[in-house]
Amino acid sequence: MTTVETAVGQAKTMVLNMGPQHPSTHGVLRIVLELDGETVVKAVPDCGYLHTGIEKSCEDKTYSQAITLTDRMDYLNPLGNNLVYCMAVEKLLDLEVPKRAQYIRVMMVELQRISSHLVWLGTHAIDLGAMSVFLYCFREREEILKIFEMFAGQRMMTSYIRIGGVALQPPAGWRQTIEKFLKYMPSRVDEYESLLTENRIWMGRTKNIGYISAEDAIALSMTGPTIRAAGVAYDNRKLFPYSSYDEFEFDVPTRTDSDCFGRYMIRVAEMRESLKIVRQALDKITDEGAIKTDAPGIVPPQREKMKTEMEALIYHFKIFTEGFSPPAGEAFVTVESPRGELGCFIASDGSPKPLRVHFRSPSYINLQALPKLVEGQLISNVIACIGTIDIVLGEVDR
Amino acid sequence: MTENSNQNANVVGGRLSSVEQLRAWDRNAVAEVVEYRGETTIVVPRELLRATAARCRDDASMQFNLLTDATCLDRHPYEPRFEMVYQLVCISRREKLRLKVRLSGKDPAIDSLVPVWPGANWLEREIFDLFGIHFNDHPDLRRIVLPDDWEGYPLRRDYPVEGYRDIPVMPLGFTKTSI
Numbered sequence: 282m283t284t285v286e287t288a289v290g291q292a293k294t295m296v297l298n299m300g301p302q303h304p305s306t307h308g309v310l311r312i313v314l315e316l317d318g319e320t321v322v323k324a325v326p327d328c329g330y331l332h333t334g335i336e337k338s339c340e341d342k343t344y345s346q347a348i349t350l351t352d353r354m355d356y357l358n359p360l361g362n363n364l365v366y367c368m369a370v371e372k373l374l375d376l377e378v379p380k381r382a383q384y385i386r387v388m389m390v391e392l393q394r395i396s397s398h399l400v401w402l403g404t405h406a407i408d409l410g411a412m413s414v415f416l417y418c419f420r421e422r423e424e425i426l427k428i429f430e431m432f433a434g435q436r437m438m439t440s441y442i443r444i445g446g447v448a449l450q451p452p453a454g455w456r457q458t459i460e461k462f463l464k465y466m467p468s469r470v471d472e473y474e475s476l477l478t479e480n481r482i483w484m485g486r487t488k489n490i491g492y493i494s495a496e497d498a499i500a501l502s503m504t505g506p507t508i509r510a511a512g513v514a515y516d517n518r519k520l521f522p523y524s525s526y527d528e529f530e531f532d533v534p535t536r537t538d539s540d541c542f543g544r545y546m547i548r549v550a551e552m553r554e555s556l557k558i559v560r561q562a563l564d565k566i567t568d569e570g571a572i573k574t575d576a577p578g579i580v581p582p583q584r585e586k587m588k589t590e591m592e593a594l595i596y597h598f599k600i601f602t603e604g605f606s607p608p609a610g611e612a613f614v615t616v617e618s619p620r621g622e623l624g625c626f627i628a629s630d631g632s633p634k635p636l637r638v639h640f641r642s643p644s645y646i647n648l649q650a651l652p653k654l655v656e657g658q659l660i661s662n663v664i665a666c667i668g669t670i671d672i673v674l675g676e677v678d679r
Numbered sequence: 680m681t682e683n684s685n686q687n688a689n690v691v692g693g694r695l696s697s698v699e700q701l702r703a704w705d706r707n708a709v710a711e712v713v714e715y716r717g718e719t720t721i722v723v724p725r726e727l728l729r730a731t732a733a734r735c736r737d738d739a740s741m742q743f744n745l746l747t748d749a750t751c752l753d754r755h756p757y758e759p760r761f762e763m764v765y766q767l768v769c770i771s772r773r774e775k776l777r778l779k780v781r782l783s784g785k786d787p788a789i790d791s792l793v794p795v796w797p798g799a800n801w802l803e804r805e806i807f808d809l810f811g812i813h814f815n816d817h818p819d820l821r822r823i824v825l826p827d828d829w830e831g832y833p834l835r836r837d838y839p840v841e842g843y844r845d846i847p848v849m850p851l852g853f854t855k856t857s858i
Contacts, residue, residue: 329824336809337833341840372716499770502746502798513770515745520773610715613766613777615747626764628752637834641748641766649801678824 308674331678339638343604352438355676357397363442369625372612381570382446388562391555396425397619405668445580446573487541491654491666505621510543517617604633644672743767749802755836760784791817809834
């Protein structure tokens with residue numbers, strides 16, 4: 282405990298341990314807070330409780346085996362993680378993905394963005410005392426997870442996006458299911474907004490709280506909705522289009538208020554934009570066509586071919602025993618995850634296992650700005666600020 | 680695998696390419712240029728890293744204002760063993776650039792980039808934690824994802840994937856070394 286002299290006498294600051302087991306830290310994050318009364322003097326985030334060494338494990342797996350590990354990093358955005366990893370490997374291999382597979386990827390990733398924002402909105406609202414929003418958000422998220430189950434057979438750890446395309450053909454009846462979802466979802470987003478946007482308590486808990494300037498946000502390498510709420514239109518889908526994003530029409534919402542409320546509005550607007558993209562993707566995806574690129578030795582052959590062609594069987598065996606070897610070199614690929622710029626850096630030394638796999642995780646780097654957001658604020662606002670950065674601890678610690 | 684930068688590609692979009700800008704500023708700053716799969720990598724001498732990074736950020740015709748990522752890779756047993764990799768982005772011109780510094784395994788130390796980009800703080804702490812690279816002038820060089828008393832640097836290539844420790848409490852005859 283430290284003692285400081287103030288105008289009225291001796292004042293003591295208290296050190297408070299928030300977390301690692303605290304419901305509003307959304308996982309296991311510890312924040313050491315130095316408090317003067319209820320005001321935060323200093324905040325020091327302490328992470329690593331969920332460190333699983335995914336980057337090290339990737340070095341001991343073949344390129345296609347590591348996809349399942351990426352699912353488990355940011356568990357609210359597994360498809361986005363699959364995408365960035367597969368795109369990095371495809372770049373190393375100089376592999377072209379069929380258009381149809383690219384559109385399917387875009388559709389899945391945008392659905393994932395909506396579901397991730399729904400979890401964020403629900404838990405953020407529950408942290409700030411609005412219980413019912415949580416129930417509504419999870420109702421719609423459940424529908425999205427059902428779509429994923431339809432496509433990949435898995436609700437969360439889908440591993441649906443694979444090197445060279447996607448794992449499976451879209452299932453029977455997929456178009457109707459997504460049409461149905463697109464029909465009711467816009468009105469559901471209105472519903473959340475009607476519960477929160479003009480709610481006096483919500484505004485009181487979020488407006489003018491957790492401000493960060495655009496210069497500070499860039500200097501601290503922040504990305505995603507946090508930087509767009511500060512007025513910087515930095516979105517990888519627009520700036521460095523990947524997976525045919527340049528063929529889609531959508532806006533990048535930005536605001537200038539850069540507080541918790543602004544970041545909330547950005548994410549709600551992004552949900553609507555994602556719905557627009559899913560709509561366009563639905564029209565672009567044809568009923569028939571390839572979902573994987575034709576690259577023998579890299580993409581596993583079709584089951585039917587394996588029964589009739591010897592080469593297909595050999596390739597299948599080779600891919601799943603020794604893997605494939607991209608040429609030596611490095612590739613860095615970035616995509617826009619719901620939390621910001623998700624990057625994957627892969628270095629190959631020409632062997633079937635990567636020399637180094639590194640993930641630039643947006644949660645980790647955005648969390649760095651937390652002290653800047655909370656210092657000088659009341660302790661109750663710390664919870665609003667953690668929520669508004671939208672961290673996933675699985676991705677922070679990897 | 681790699682090719683040196685094409686001399687005809689010096690002028691891009693009516694302006695000198697960033698590589699040429701840097702070369703014009705200080706000949707020694709650009710030790711090597713690697714173009715691979717459309718990505719530009721500039722290998723910078725260790726002593727000039729901070730000055731080069733500051734130049735990339737501040738020069739009006741480059742404006743690489745966002746340090747998006749920093750990481751390290753270990754080429755053990757080859758020397759120089761470590762490669763520091765910095766990914767820069769110029770938001771206004773939509774351009775990416777990678778800076779790379781080679782470090783010997785005998786003296787793995789480099790200038791910190793926190794004075795240039797405060798966001799480098801946690802990125803460098805992570806590299807210190809997992810690779811054991813020392814960053815000069817870093818304000819808060821502590822382990823970040825591993826416990827403070829962890830021994831060794833797990834992301835080095837000579838550190839086994841399973842680690843050095845046995846599984847703590849297992850029935851007799853089922854320790855990891857015996858499996």
